[in-house]
Each structure stands twice: as C-alpha cells, then as structure tokens.
Amino acid sequence: MKKTICMIIAAATFSTSVEISAAEKNFYSVEKFADLEILRYKVPGFEDLTPKQKELVYYLSQAALQGRxxxxxxxxxxxxxxxxxxxxxxxxxxxxxxxxxxxxxxxxxxxxxxxxxxxxxxxxxxxxxxxxxxxxxxxxxxxxxxxxxxxxxxxxxxxxxxxxxxxxxxxxxxxxVNQTEGEDLVATSAGNYYDGVTQAEAEAFYNNMKDPSDPTPISYGLNSRLVKRNGKIQEQVYKVGGRYSEALEKVVYWLEKAAAVAENDQQKAVIEKLISYNKSGDLKEFDEYAILWVGDLNSDIDFVNGFTETYGDPLGMKASWEALVNFKNKEASRRTEIISNNAQWFESNSPVDNRFKKENVKGVSAKVITAAILGGDSYPSTAIGINLPNSNWIRHDHGSKSVTIENITDAYDKAAQGNGFAEEFVWSDTERNWIEKYGFQADNLHTDLHECLGHASGKLLPGTDPDALKAYTSTLEEARADLFALYYIADPKIVSLGLLPTADAYKSEYYKYMMNGLMTQLTRIAPGKNIEEAHMRNRQLIAAWVLEKGAQDKVVEFKKKNGKTFVVINDYDKMRTLLGELLAEIQRIKSTGDYEAGKNLVETYAVKVDPDLHKEVLARYEKLNIAPYKGFINPVYTPVKDSxxxxxxxxxxxxxxxxxxxxxxxxxxxxxxxxxx
Known part of the structure; x- marks a missing residue:
C-alpha cells in the first residue's frame, strides 16, 4: 500500500517570500508552547466562489469536523x-x-x-x-x-x-507507534487499531484472507479494528451501525446535504458512493468510490473524507480518519498540468529498470489547491501535498490525483520570516542566495513532482504482494517518491517546460534536502532516540546513502566553520547520478517485494542518529527559539440564511x-x- 502524504520540514523553516509587515506576520503566527507553533492560513479566492459552491464547502467542512x-x-x-x-x-x-x-x-x-x-x-x-x-x-x-x-x-x-x-x-x-526491529509492533504500540492480538496473529489473519491471484484486491483491514474476543479474532468495522457509528452518522448527514448542492453529476456520484460506503463498510465499495473520485477532474471543489492513510498502524494496513476540503487554485495549477501532461515522458526516461516502468501511464492528474478546512489526521498538523488513492491496482488501471496545498506552504513561508535559520545552518551566501531566489518555487515543485509523478510512477511485478515490505513500506515509498522528485527537478526538461527559471535553481532544493536529511531534521528527535517517523527515516535514508556512496569523490561532505558543522555539496551533477541509482534500487525493491533488501536499507541508513552531531544541532537550534513543529487553526465558516x-x-x-x-x-x-x- 502506498503512503502518500508528504511533509517537508523545510517548508516550515525557511522563508523566501517578499518581506511582510509585522501585523501580517502576527496574523500567521498565533502562539507557541512546548515544541509547537500554531499558525493561521488564509483561504484566498473563497469570496470569489459562487453561493452554491460556498454552500458546498460549508457542508463538506461540517462533514470533515464530525470525525474528530x-x-x-x-x-x-x-x-x-x-x-x-x-x-x-x-x-x-x-x-x-x-x-x-x-x-x-x-x-x-x-x-x-x-x-x-x-x-x-x-x-x-x-x-x-x-x-x-x-x-x-x-x-x-x-x-x-x-x-x-x-x-x-x-x-x-x-x-x-x-x-x-x-x-x-x-x-x-x-x-x-513502535517501529523497533525485533519487537512485537502490535503489542508494543499504544494505538487502538488492535486489542488482544499479537503482530503474528494480525499478520496471519490478513494473509489468510488474501488471494494472490486477485488482480483487484481490497485494502485489507483499512477500516476496522482487529480484536480477540473469547479466543476468536474478529474485525470491528467502522461504519454506520458499527464502530464509530455515532460520528459516521453525522458525517453522512452532512455529506447528504453536500450531494444535494454538488457542482455536477459526477461529483454527486462520488459523494453518494462515499455515503453508501460509510453505511456498508464494504471495502469493495471503497474501491468503487476511489475510482469515481480519481475520475472527477471537472469539479472546482474537492475533498478527502474518511479512513485514508496508514501511518498510525505499525503494520501499515489500518487507516486513520482524516479530512480536507479544498478548491482549485487555477492559476497555480498551470505548472501541475504541465507535469501531468508530460507524465509518460518522465516515466519512460526514469533511471529504473524497464521491467518496473509503466508502459502506459494512465490518469495522472495534478493541481494546486487552496485548503478550506482541515480535519482529523490533517489537523492541526497537515501535509503540504497529497497523492491518492493508495491502492496499487486502482492507480495502475485508473490513475491518481495529486495536489499541492499552496496556501499552507505560503503560511509556513510567511511565518518563518526573519527566524535566522538560514544564517545558522546554511554553508555560505551562495546557497543562501539560491534559497532566497528559488526556494519557495523549488519547494512547491518538489512537492508537485513527489506527489504527481513519484507516487504514481513504477509498477509491481505480477504476483507481488503490495504489503510485502511490511513495516518498512511507508519509509521506502516516501523515499521512492522523493527520489523521483529530486532526480527530475535537476533535469533540463524542467527548465525547458518553464517549471524553473534557470539551470541552477534546483540546487536550492538539493542543498536544503541534504542539510535537512543529515542535520536539521534532528531538531525533532529527543536526545538518545532513534528516528522512527516514516518521512524522517526516508529523508535520512536518502541523505546518508548519498553521503556514503559519494564519499570517495567528496560529492557531499561535512565541513567545520567557526566550530560549527555544515553540509557542503561539491558536485551537484554526481549527486543527481547517485539519486538516480538509489531510485532504481528502491523501485526494484518495491516492484519485486524484496523485504530483506528494503529492511537492510532502512535499518542501515534511516534509523540511527550520530549523538555528537545531534547534540550540536539541538544546541544551535535552541538559540533560534524556533518551534520545530507547526500546525494550524481553521477559519470559521458562518452560513447566512434567508427567512x-x-x-x-x-x-x-x-x-x-x-x-x-x-x-x-x-x-x-x-x-x-x-x-x-
């Protein structure tokens, strides 16, 4: 199963926008406590929606909040x-x-x-x-x-x-969520997806349900809690009349109101199928809904609502509840449309083995969106890009939808102004100038490429179990998508398509990625701890692998200046070559279900932390008084009614x-x- 929400620490750390007033900065930054900062985001363009579209957003926002x-x-x-x-x-x-x-x-x-x-x-x-x-x-x-x-x-x-x-x-x-190798990940995780069962029992339960010859398998276990009662293992299905019925009844109520004001018949069919699935809990209906949803390309208003991503399950099968209501940013979506229209070129020219490429890329669509409401596992902390659906066979046969949430990245950017991060951690004025000139544009393009093309690329060989990589699935999938984006953001094709202004613009993203993966993301780890979160593991895996494989030629290295450690990239071209090699290997691992090779990559490069470097980074970061984690409060929508x-x-x-x-x-x-x- 693909894990497709991308979260980039750099987006919350660097500011590359035009200077704003103190009052405007205060709008975005609300308060700080613990290791957190609360931000606001604006919803530009909401006032330009039609009254019926606003009503639709309102109903969908109510459905989004009822699952909290x-x-x-x-x-x-x-x-x-x-x-x-x-x-x-x-x-x-x-x-x-x-x-x-x-x-x-x-x-x-x-x-x-x-x-x-x-x-x-x-x-x-x-x-x-x-x-x-x-x-x-x-x-x-x-x-x-x-x-x-x-x-x-x-x-x-x-x-x-x-x-x-x-x-x-x-x-x-x-x-x-415990991800420590060798431990019972179910028994040692406090999440409430299992009760009374061991990891071995859970894996056996779902393995016994699977038919290896089924070309269209459901997402086993996605919408249920697995429990043992009186010695018998059974699923408690999330549905109206089942587990979480009281909340799902409210969700359905508001979805029914949304269906009545849908923009078109196709969107109405999507909403009605989601309603039907919430009532039945049937995962075949969920697939039918996902196929309808990915095919709805003509609506301006869009949404995610339900049991979607599986990061909260240590086995990577069961989904948390999340919601996002949004509408299309038509002007900014021009760049994602360019990417979508060239999806086959990117797939055909990727450095992976031809056996693992899609011969015919189908239904890859991408857009830039404006978030209108965040809910569930997307609130208060949210992604900046999403690619769905997660089912491999649906993606292969029907395509996928990718979004970059630009009003969220804009809020991060505005709130980060003047925080001193670049001055403290970036090697020289050369890199800082690249970041200032191209950072915001390159960040958004990285997200576009990651979501639109990275997750949508490649294929499984026939007979490969989509869950073969088990607990390492999330990390390896995010690494695969990041590698695809990093490899192509440096391609001359990007400049020729008008997606970046100069041939050097990609270097801002390469530098930030390596600095983050090797050093600055460690601000999110407590002293003495290993890395466990999938996105952080992904970034360190890539950065540490490139550092090691390019060591002889000093492609990337650590250097000291004034007693402080910095990341220095000496050869951007060779770095891109290394990224392509790692992309090819991780695609092979995914396509063939090579669990041992995937496990070895993650455990070797993605988990362990250098304690001395960690201590230094934490000390330098503490002086900046920057909260390492950020989240958002939602705007308030108030309906105006007639008599x-x-x-x-x-x-x-x-x-x-x-x-x-x-x-x-x-x-x-x-x-x-x-x-x-």
Missing part, C-alpha cells in the same frame, strides 16, 4: 476520557489558575489537542505531564461529577484510577483562537461516547 473524535479513539483507547477530563478541569477549576501546576496542565491539554491524543503527533512518544499527579487528582476531584466523563455507576475515584496510570506511568502505553432557512451565502472569519477553537470543536463535534470497547 474518531481519530482520538484510534490514537489510544483512553484519549477521549483524558481529553474530556482535562477540558472539564480547564473550564471549571476554581483554584489558583496562575499556579505552576495549572499552567502545566494547560500546556499539556494544548499538546493533547494538537496531537489528537496523549502521544506526540510526530515522535509518537507519550507526553510527560509537568504537573503533579496529586494536583491532577485534587483538581479533578474539585469539579462537579456531572462535568466528567464517568462510566455508568462509577465515581470520580474510578475515573482517576483508570486514567492516572495511563497519563503518569511512563511504562504504560509508552509509544503510539426560509435556506443558505444564501457563507462568511469566512479568521479571528478564533487556538484554545477557543479546540473547546468549540469538543462541544460541537464530539458525538462519540467516551468509552468505545
């Missing part, structure tokens, strides 16, 4: 109980709200909101409360019992007995704060019961 609780529960079985308890304390606590303990509880709650649970959204390590357990017990006990998420017949003491060990004991539910209750317009506003939005969402979009066993 689903993700909390998927991320951990106690998350809803903990969040609702913390919110009750935050709202009703009558003690000293300026005390150190209360301020620490407020910070912890903000982290839980950001991560959709008690584990860090990126490292997946459990948060450590900075308030005492005694304070927490006292605070919870001081507020009315009816304000708390109590089980029927249970007391506040019972609630505390349930959740305090989960919150305060570091040995309980330590990591949401008959019909929506005549939708107004957009940007003045809601982070805590204000999170508490409103918990009040208005919280249909699930606290306990979902």
């Amino acid at each position: 609780d689903i993700l909390y529960d998927q991320n951990g079985k106690w998350n809803l109980a903990i969040r609702r308890t913390l919110e009750a304390v935050y709202i009703q606590y009558k003690g000293d709200r300026n005390s150190k303990d209360f301020k620490a509880l407020e910070k912890y709650l903000k982290q839980v909101w950001f991560a959709n649970g008690i584990h860090h959204h990126y490292s997946t390590d459990k948060f450590k409360p900075e308030f005492s357990q005694n304070f927490f017990v006292q605070a919870v006990s001081s507020i009315p019992a009816q304000s708390l998420p109590l089980k029927k017949g249970e007391s506040i003491k019972d609630l505390l007995n349930d959740i305090t060990p989960v919150m305060f004991n570091p040995k309980i539910m330590t990591k949401r 008959n209750g019909n929506i005549t317009d939708v107004k957009i506003s940007y003045d809601e704060g982070y805590s204000e939005q999170m508490l409103r969402y918990s009040k208005d979009y919280s249909p699930l019961p606290t306990y979902n066993d």
Whole structure:
C-alpha cells in the first residue's frame, strides 16, 4: 500500500517570500508552547466562489469536523476520557489558575489537542505531564461529577484510577507507534487499531484472507479494528451501525446535504458512493468510490473524507480518519498540468529498470489547491501535498490525483520570516542566495513532482504482494517518491517546460534536502532516540546513502566553520547520478517485494542518529527559539440564511483562537461516547 502524504520540514523553516509587515506576520503566527507553533492560513479566492459552491464547502467542512473524535479513539483507547477530563478541569477549576501546576496542565491539554491524543503527533512518544499527579487528582476531584466523563455507576475515584496510570506511568502505553526491529509492533504500540492480538496473529489473519491471484484486491483491514474476543479474532468495522457509528452518522448527514448542492453529476456520484460506503463498510465499495473520485477532474471543489492513510498502524494496513476540503487554485495549477501532461515522458526516461516502468501511464492528474478546512489526521498538523488513492491496482488501471496545498506552504513561508535559520545552518551566501531566489518555487515543485509523478510512477511485478515490505513500506515509498522528485527537478526538461527559471535553481532544493536529511531534521528527535517517523527515516535514508556512496569523490561532505558543522555539496551533477541509482534500487525493491533488501536499507541508513552531531544541532537550534513543529487553526465558516432557512451565502472569519477553537470543536463535534470497547 502506498503512503502518500508528504511533509517537508523545510517548508516550515525557511522563508523566501517578499518581506511582510509585522501585523501580517502576527496574523500567521498565533502562539507557541512546548515544541509547537500554531499558525493561521488564509483561504484566498473563497469570496470569489459562487453561493452554491460556498454552500458546498460549508457542508463538506461540517462533514470533515464530525470525525474528530474518531481519530482520538484510534490514537489510544483512553484519549477521549483524558481529553474530556482535562477540558472539564480547564473550564471549571476554581483554584489558583496562575499556579505552576495549572499552567502545566494547560500546556499539556494544548499538546493533547494538537496531537489528537496523549502521544506526540510526530515522535509518537507519550507526553510527560509537568504537573503533579496529586494536583491532577485534587483538581479533578474539585469539579462537579456531572462535568466528567464517568462510566455508568462509577465515581470520580474510578475515573482517576483508570486514567492516572495511563497519563503518569511512563511504562504504560509508552509509544503510539513502535517501529523497533525485533519487537512485537502490535503489542508494543499504544494505538487502538488492535486489542488482544499479537503482530503474528494480525499478520496471519490478513494473509489468510488474501488471494494472490486477485488482480483487484481490497485494502485489507483499512477500516476496522482487529480484536480477540473469547479466543476468536474478529474485525470491528467502522461504519454506520458499527464502530464509530455515532460520528459516521453525522458525517453522512452532512455529506447528504453536500450531494444535494454538488457542482455536477459526477461529483454527486462520488459523494453518494462515499455515503453508501460509510453505511456498508464494504471495502469493495471503497474501491468503487476511489475510482469515481480519481475520475472527477471537472469539479472546482474537492475533498478527502474518511479512513485514508496508514501511518498510525505499525503494520501499515489500518487507516486513520482524516479530512480536507479544498478548491482549485487555477492559476497555480498551470505548472501541475504541465507535469501531468508530460507524465509518460518522465516515466519512460526514469533511471529504473524497464521491467518496473509503466508502459502506459494512465490518469495522472495534478493541481494546486487552496485548503478550506482541515480535519482529523490533517489537523492541526497537515501535509503540504497529497497523492491518492493508495491502492496499487486502482492507480495502475485508473490513475491518481495529486495536489499541492499552496496556501499552507505560503503560511509556513510567511511565518518563518526573519527566524535566522538560514544564517545558522546554511554553508555560505551562495546557497543562501539560491534559497532566497528559488526556494519557495523549488519547494512547491518538489512537492508537485513527489506527489504527481513519484507516487504514481513504477509498477509491481505480477504476483507481488503490495504489503510485502511490511513495516518498512511507508519509509521506502516516501523515499521512492522523493527520489523521483529530486532526480527530475535537476533535469533540463524542467527548465525547458518553464517549471524553473534557470539551470541552477534546483540546487536550492538539493542543498536544503541534504542539510535537512543529515542535520536539521534532528531538531525533532529527543536526545538518545532513534528516528522512527516514516518521512524522517526516508529523508535520512536518502541523505546518508548519498553521503556514503559519494564519499570517495567528496560529492557531499561535512565541513567545520567557526566550530560549527555544515553540509557542503561539491558536485551537484554526481549527486543527481547517485539519486538516480538509489531510485532504481528502491523501485526494484518495491516492484519485486524484496523485504530483506528494503529492511537492510532502512535499518542501515534511516534509523540511527550520530549523538555528537545531534547534540550540536539541538544546541544551535535552541538559540533560534524556533518551534520545530507547526500546525494550524481553521477559519470559521458562518452560513447566512434567508427567512426560509435556506443558505444564501457563507462568511469566512479568521479571528478564533487556538484554545477557543479546540473547546468549540469538543462541544460541537464530539458525538462519540467516551468509552468505545
């Protein structure tokens, strides 16, 4: 299964835009806490939509927000109980709200909101409360019992007995997604996709369901929780009438309203098929929906809604709930249309073995979009590019859709102005000038190429299991897409197509990628930890492999200046050649399902961290006072109605704060019961 959400740290770190005013910068940057910064994003062009299109966006945004609780529960079985308890304390606590303990509880709650649970959204390590357990017990006990998420017949003491060990004991539910080689990844992961089963049992359950001769296999396990009850393993399917029914009923309600104002019959058919799938839970219907969705190229409004990406499952099969509502940025989409129109040329001329290339690239479409609402696993932290669907056979037979979310990258860019990052970590004025001139354009083009062509390229050989690479699938797939983008961003074809202005423009992306993969992304890792997140592993794999293979010719090297370590690229042409060689190897691994070779690449290059370099990078980064992780609050959409209750317009506003939005969402979009066993 392909994993296709791309997240690029450079987008949140560098600024290459024209200087903006302090007031405008303050619009984008809302607040900082822990290792996080909350940003706003603008939705340019919303006012230019027709009233009917605005109404459609509104309905789809409501459907997007109704699934919020689903993700909390998927991320951990106690998350809803903990969040609702913390919110009750935050709202009703009558003690000293300026005390150190209360301020620490407020910070912890903000982290839980950001991560959709008690584990860090990126490292997946459990948060450590900075308030005492005694304070927490006292605070919870001081507020009315009816304000708390109590089980029927249970007391506040019972609630505390349930959740305090989960919150305060570091040995309980330590990591949401464990990827440590040699361990039972299911038993040691705190995510709520499995209950009572081991990794071996889960793998055997789904392997027994698969038919190797089936050319159109469903995405086994995508929309279910696997549990053992009375010694029998079974799936709890996410559907109306099944698991998460209360939330999915709300999602369906708003999707039905959206279908009534669809832009065209094709879009209406897409929405109606998604409704039908949410009611049945049948993964064959999900494939039918995906085929309709990828074929809808004429609508301006588009969306993702449902169980989509599988990063949260240590086995890479079960999908988290996410949503994105967007509309096409027609002017910016000209570059992605150029890429799509030349997809066959890129495929035919790639450096991979001809056996693994698509002879006839079908249905590759790409566009630049404006995000209108973020939801589920796309909120508050979101991708800057998406390529779907994930099913290999659908991609081969029907194509794929790729998007670059340019109002999100623009918000990152604006918020990063004047942060001093380039001055601290970039080797010389030469590289800084490249980044200043071409960085924003090259970043967006990298995302376009990664999503539109990288994930859409190549094919599996007949009989290859799409899940053959197991826990390494995500890392290797993201590496494959990144390598495709990096290899081609330096091709003369890019300049001839007018996608970059000069033959040197790609060097800004090469430099940033190597610097990030070898050094600066380490700001996201705690001292002594290995790299586990798939995108980070992907970037270090590529950068470390190129560093090692090009060492004899010093293609890329570390150099010291004023006692500080820097990345230096001495030969950009040779670096591109090496990228092509690695692309060819990873495509071979994917196409043939060579698990051992894939495992060896990841474990050799992608996991381990140089502790001395790590310590240096953290110290230099700390002085800049930059939050390594960023996320967004959504705009607020308010419908305008006539005397008959019909929506005549939708107004957009940007003045809601982070805590204000999170508490409103918990009040208005919280249909699930606290306990979902």
